[in-house]
Amino acid sequence: MLDKRSRNILIVFGIVIFTLLVTEIVRPKPINWRPSYTKTDKIPFGAEVFYKELPQLFSEASFEEVEEDPFVFLQDATYQENSAYFFLNDQVFFDQQQVAALRDYVSNGNTVFISAMSYGYILADSLETYARSSYGVLEEAVGASLLNPSLQTDSVPTYKRGVFKTVFSEIDTLNTTALGYFTSEENKLDALNFVKVTHGEGEFYLHTLPQAFSNYYLLRDNEAYAAGVLSYIDADHIYLDTYLKSGRKIVTSPMRFIFNQLPLKWAYYVLMAGLLVFVLFRGKREQRVIEVIEPVQNTSVEFTRTIGDLYFQHKDFGNIIAKKITYFLEMVRSNYYLNTNELTNEFIKKLAVKSGNDLQETQALIQYIKQLKGKAIHTENDLIQLNKQIEEFTS
16 A cells, blocks of 8 residues: 555656646647648648649549659659659659659650659769759749640749759750749749750650649649649659658667568468467466575574574673573573472572472572572683583483
8 A cells, every 4th residue: 555645756757747737638730831742641742642643633644653763663664655654752763763664654655744853963964954042041032834825824833932942054955945933033934933844755754843743732722823834744644653752650679671572471470470479378377486485594592592602702701601691590480380489498409390390400500590690700611501401300
């Protein structure tokens, strides 16, 4: 049972924990402004709304999500003809192998659409199309528009929050076509943010305003601009990249390699199941460990011997004799119920009768005790004789 003080402390501690939990539950969660662009994220810069609306924008096209590296995916020659590979993220960096695979894919008459603020130098060198970004918070909102008059809207959509103004600073004029621009510059060619690069029989579409496809801006009446940008994609089948995403869920567990390999994964499961079965059956067969309880040791004899040795080493025979006499008389009082204040002849007779000892032996012991009480100095021989007579009396 807990005492009152401990119980009060536990109650106060429980109230504090409960208050913290309730506060954490009812507290409004801060808005997450990190870029994600995944189809399951409802945060401002997620893309749940965009991916839900895609089937309506491309009613005649089919969709397929690609959850692996573009190079690995494109090595499979079974991708459909007249298809498009769609990339959407805040930044997309392709390595040499990925760029080579994408170029081959486009050369065969397909389309690669990339909407990101940065593409990396490898793709830029390959297409001879370079972009530069302000990489700073915009002081004023910027508008975005398309050069095709039929795709322009009455009101120009504006963008500010979360936007880094990225424009194409250098393009290959022979193979590149300007498609869209930021309206904040008077010269449209100085503010290009959407271009088409012809390569072989297909095209690369490079767009530097991925925020236009985010939840935040699509829900602010800017969907017309996003639809106009996507209208350039003419494909029967669209591959949607889900691998190169800032918000992609990545397993960082040390077991990641095992779970990614099917044989190792099943071997792990079999091992865990085997250990579970072993513990269950082994636990039933083994008897519970019985605790060994050591018997309580009687240390009174050792204690007495230690104290006796201590007195004996100091040659304090008188002290030992006094203690032995006191112990003997206490034994007489406890066992025979006799008063030991006066050691008279009447006492000696009663003691001899009750103890079953000879009257002369009893008288000799009591007389010797009275003699020792009267002496001022005691010797070792006195102690030995007293001990001998007491042992003979009690044996």
